[in-house]
Amino acid sequence: MEQSIISLKNVSYAYPHAAGDQRVALSDITLDIREGEFIGLVGANGSGKSTLVRMLNALLVPVSGEVRVDGLLTSDRANHNRIRETAGMVFQNPDSQIVATSVEDDIAFGLENLGLPVEEIERRITTAARRFGVAGLLEREPHWLSGGQKQRVVLAGVVALEPRVLILDEPTSMLDPCSRRRFHSLVEDLWRGGATIIYITQLMDELAFADRILALDAGRVVFDGRPRDIFSSDELLERISLEPPLAVRLARTLARRGCELSPVPLTLSQLAEEICG
């Protein structure tokens, strides 16, 4: 059997709050993620997505149950450095992740912590900056960049570390459509190169090529399967506040009017091909 890079066993978590404001963020989650999988993580605001991914690089440890990353238990502090080298994370709000006073230093920060040789650090900064279109911003102060530019700086900084697992928490929410498309093809390249990707998004269009979708509702996994299958249950979609992509919505409208398309197209190109084919 293939090795799991991440495994969760009966994981539960509740944020510590003032009395009366106890809310369970994760409830008895058991799942395995194999190396090289592309996982789309979806669910309504407040369903536990960000809490779940914080478990995967030991920013949070379970109240009960256990999480292992590449076999290492996250509850053991001694493992934390190695776990965080394995699993790199891009947060929702880029401001919470920018530490340096120049873009170049910001991308260098993680690399220096890994103790890499200077030439290697420089090589990786140049490559990452070019990939994410921030090469022209290296000397700028991050504080003065636009929201979308900051998001690209943060992505460059994490990808430069070449983590085996890349956790992306709504990474394109502030990107313009063109940068978003470029970002998708970059993530796809990393995935085809063997990286494990865990991708949180509200946009199903971003997950067309995911192997597997996990859907959370009130801290529980309510769906674990192929992207195609998640659209078959209206009740489920409503529960997780998810909207099917345009191609699926149009196919459904046609079905209601008596023209079934089979298989149900997930992308506009698939839809056009089926219609014209």
Add this chain to the structure above:
Amino acid sequence: MRIELDDISLSFQPGTPFAVKALDRVSLMVRPGERLAIAGSTGSGKSTLLGVMAGILRPAAGRVLHDGQALSRKPRLQPGRIGLGLQSPENCLFEKTVFDDVAFAPRRMGLDGERLGQRVMWALECVGLDAAASATREPFSLSVGEQRRVALAGVIAAEPAVLLLDEPTAYLDPATRRDLLERLLAMNDERGTTMVVVGHDMDELAVFAERLVIMDDGRVAADGPADKLLKDEALLERYGLEAPGTVRLCRLLSGCAGREFAAVLDEEQAANLLQEIMGWGPGG
């Protein structure tokens, strides 16, 4: 309220080697009751433009007029006139409970007691939060998506004449997005609230906007009726934008069906078109 920008220029870090022209001789008028969307690639000046409109960023050159009145050098923000929703609004939360945070502006406007309560509950419902359950919670115990909704509710709660919103739907789940857009449309329709919204999702803008301004490198690159500009795929692509899904579909269909289809923005119309092709094409 009418907002006029007259030949506005603004640089960040001026006089340093890092000086960047954020706005470059921008002139623009927002008419009362208008629904205007601003799009453009990252760093094109969209957020800066909103800040200047609101009067919180002072331009280096040019004039900003609110209802014909030039803004003074230190304009006082008046709740009830302009509501500004920032890009990461969760950074603006500061009160101990969700209720108090949303009530901040209405209180300053003199609301109290039952009227205040109703206003806060209405604003929370506008952003899809369960008002009764969330009002007593601590804002910082919420997820980022929920925090954004609370912050947005705080802006809406003042019932301003003008709403300036910077990517208000980023991080919201699709059901909440749709709901929020509908509420904004209703506020525009019923109260005549002027809306200026920065966004990247052209499908959303197609539903929401009457007029679209495309920014490029600190300048206004295009300004016109949204339904016209959103069908112009070449124009949108030139400025790093993507046409709405229905427009892209029409282009794909034109490519593979061997005849030209005019772009549509409406899903029903797109479905009609598909049906027509299936009936018309081979095997239909």
